[in-house]
Amino acid sequence: MSPxxxxxxxxxxxxxxxxxxxxxxxxxxxxxxxxxxxRRVGVSRQWLVEVEHGKPRAEIGLVLRALNVLDIPLEVGTPRYATGVADTPGIDIDAIVDAARKPQ
Structure with missing residues (x-):
């Protein structure tokens, strides 16, 4: 779970x-x-060790298979700095601040 x-x-x-x-x-x-x-990805342990250490020329198809096996979605979007939007999508900062201001 996320912190x-x-x-x-x-x-x-x-x-x-x-x-x-x-x-x-x-x-x-x-x-x-x-x-x-x-084993689940269908690669050698040595291949995985190299990828986990940042192997720059790992085969993209195998990397995508590893992401899939670990249920990691791959999403593409416009970087926030390119749009001028400073907040994270999906987080309503106003709701968080309002909730924090309410007496417990």
């Missing part, structure tokens, strides 16, 4: 290291060791 409760946190992926870190984190949360995830 933000039920709020889904989006991660900006910019490098192969970012993808590797995401895969490792989700694999560990799922309680899988590298050998088991590699």
């Amino acid at each position: 933000y409760g039920d709020i889904e946190v989006m991660m900006l992926i910019r490098t192969p290291q970012d993808i590797g870190a995401l895969l490792r984190e989700r694999r560990q949360k799922a309680g899988l060791d590298q050998a088991e995830l590699a």
